[in-house]
Amino acid sequence: MSENTATMGKPIFSLFNIVAGAILLMGGILTILRFTQGLDAVTNLSDYNPWGIWIGFDLLVGVALAAGGFVTSAAVYIFGMKRYHAAVRPAILTGFLGYALVVLALHYDVGRPWRLPYPFIMQRGTTSLLFEVAACVALYLTVLFVEFSPAALEWLGFKRARNIVVKLTMLLTIFGVVLSTLHQSSLGALFLIAPSKLHPLWYTPYLPIYFFVTAVIAGLSMVIFESTLSHRFFSHKMDAAHLAEKDTVPLGFGKAASFVLAGYFIIKVIGISTGNTWHYLATGYGAWYLVELLGFVALPAFLYAVGVRDKNVTLIRWTAAWTVLGIVINRFNICLVAFNWHLPADERYFPHWMEIGISVFIVTLGIVIYRFIVTRMPVLYEHPDYDAH
Amino acid sequence: METIYTLQEFMLHTKNITYVLMIAALLGITGFWLFLTERDDD
Numbered sequence: 001m002s003e004n005t006a007t008m009g010k011p012i013f014s015l016f017n018i019v020a021g022a023i024l025l026m027g028g029i030l031t032i033l034r035f036t037q038g039l040d041a042v043t044n045l046s047d048y049n050p051w052g053i054w055i056g057f058d059l060l061v062g063v064a065l066a067a068g069g070f071v072t073s074a075a076v077y078i079f080g081m082k083r084y085h086a087a088v089r090p091a092i093l094t095g096f097l098g099y100a101l102v103v104l105a106l107h108y109d110v111g112r113p114w115r116l117p118y119p120f121i122m123q124r125g126t127t128s129l130l131f132e133v134a135a136c137v138a139l140y141l142t143v144l145f146v147e148f149s150p151a152a153l154e155w156l157g158f159k160r161a162r163n164i165v166v167k168l169t170m171l172l173t174i175f176g177v178v179l180s181t182l183h184q185s186s187l188g189a190l191f192l193i194a195p196s197k198l199h200p201l202w203y204t205p206y207l208p209i210y211f212f213v214t215a216v217i218a219g220l221s222m223v224i225f226e227s228t229l230s231h232r233f234f235s236h237k238m239d240a241a242h243l244a245e246k247d248t249v250p251l252g253f254g255k256a257a258s259f260v261l262a263g264y265f266i267i268k269v270i271g272i273s274t275g276n277t278w279h280y281l282a283t284g285y286g287a288w289y290l291v292e293l294l295g296f297v298a299l300p301a302f303l304y305a306v307g308v309r310d311k312n313v314t315l316i317r318w319t320a321a322w323t324v325l326g327i328v329i330n331r332f333n334i335c336l337v338a339f340n341w342h343l344p345a346d347e348r349y350f351p352h353w354m355e356i357g358i359s360v361f362i363v364t365l366g367i368v369i370y371r372f373i374v375t376r377m378p379v380l381y382e383h384p385d386y387d388a389h
Numbered sequence: 390m391e392t393i394y395t396l397q398e399f400m401l402h403t404k405n406i407t408y409v410l411m412i413a414a415l416l417g418i419t420g421f422w423l424f425l426t427e428r429d430d431d
Contacts (some may be wrong), residue, residue: 258425259422262417266417270410276402305421306425
C-alpha cells in the first residue's frame with residue numbers, strides 16, 4: 001500500500017483538522033500560561049489537594065489505558081496466540097503514545113522539565129515508590145519505543161536495523177510485562193501512604209493488586225475500543241489480514257476481559273470483607289462505590305460474557321467503551337472523589353477549566369499523532385517487503 | 390453487629406466472613422467460567 005495515498009487529495013480544512021487545530025492552539029496558550037505564571041494561575045490545586053486531574057486522569061488513567069501494549073504482545077509472543085497478531089502494532093503504538101503523553105503531562109504537574117532525570121540522581125532510596133514508578137515508566141517507554149521501531153524502520157526503508165530489532169521481540173515483550181507489573185501496581189501502592197485520607201471503601205492493602213488487575217482489564221478493553229475506532233476510520237489503510245481479524249480480536253479479548261473482570265469483582269468484595277467496611281456501603285459514598293462495583297465491574301463482566309456466548313461483536317464493543325469509562329471513574333474515585341473525603345465541601349478540589357483544557361489538549365495531541373503515524377507507517381497493514389514477525 | 394475490642398476479635402470476625410465468601414467465590418467463578426465458555430465449540 002502506498003504511503004502517499006492517505007495524504008493526497010484530502011482537504012486541509014476538514015472538520016477534524018479545524019477542531020484539533022483549535023484545541024492544539026488553546027493548549028499551546030495554556031502551556032505558556034502554566035510555565036510562565038505557575039500552577040496557581042491555571043489550577044485549583046492546593047496543599048490539601050496537590051494531585052488534581054493531571055495526575056488522576058493524565059497519569060493514572062493514561063498509564064492504565066496504555067496497558068494494551070504489554071497485554072497484547074504477551075498474548076501473542078509469550079502465550080503464542082498468533083491469531084491476534086494484527087492487534088499488536090496498533091496496541092504497541094497506543095501504549096507508546098500513551099506513555100509518552102503521560103511523561104509530557106507530568107511536566108505540567110511537576111514543572112521544571114530539566115529536572116526529569118532527578119529520580120535517577122537525587123532520589124530517596126530504592127524503596128521509594130515514586131522512584132520505582134519513575135524508573136519503570138522511563139524504562140518501559142524506552143521498551144515501547146524499541147518495540148514500535150520496526151514499523152518506523154520499515155517505513156524509512158532501514159531493512160538491516162529493522163531485522164535486528166525484530167530479533168529482540170521476545171526479550172522486549174518479557175521486559176514489558178515485568179516493568180508493567182511493577183509500575184502499574186506501584187501506582188496503586190502510592191495511596192497506601194494515605195490511609196486516613198482515602199475513604200475506607202477504596203483504601204485497602206490490596207490497592208496495588210487492584211491497580212494491576214484493572215490495568216489488564218483496561219488494556220484488553222482499550223485494544224477492542226481502539227480496534228473499533230480503527231476499523232471505522234482507517235479501514236481503507238488495512239490489509240486483508242487486519243480486516244479478517246475484525247471479529248477475532250473483540251471475541252478473544254472480550255472473553256479474557258470478562259473473566260478478569262469477574263475475578264476483580266471477587267477480590268473487591270474480599271477487600272471489603274478483610275477491611276470490615278460493610279457498614280460504609282449504606283452511606284452516600286457506599287452508594288457511589290456500589291455504582292462502580294456493580295455498574296462498571298459486574299455489569300461489563302456479564303455483558304462481555306453474553307457478547308462472547310452470542311458472538312455479538314457490537315455488544316462487546318459497547319461493553320469495551322463502558323469498561324474504559326469504568327477505569328476512568330475508578331482512578332478518579334481513588335485520586336479525587338474518595339481522597340480527602342473528610343474535608344469540608346469548600347476545601348474539596350474541583351479542576352479549573354484550564355486544567356481540563358490541558359488534559360483535552362494532551363488527548364487531542366495523542367489522537368493527532370496516532371492519525372499521523374497510522375496513515376503513513378505499516379501499523380494497520382503488513383509492509384509488502386517484510387515478513388510478519 | 391458484635392462489638393470488636395481487640396485485633397484478635399477483628400481478625401476472627403473478618404476471616405470468618407472472608408472464608409465463607411471464598412467458598413462462594415470459588416463456586417461462583419467456576420459457574421461463570423462454564424457460562425462464558427459453554428458455546429465455545431459451536
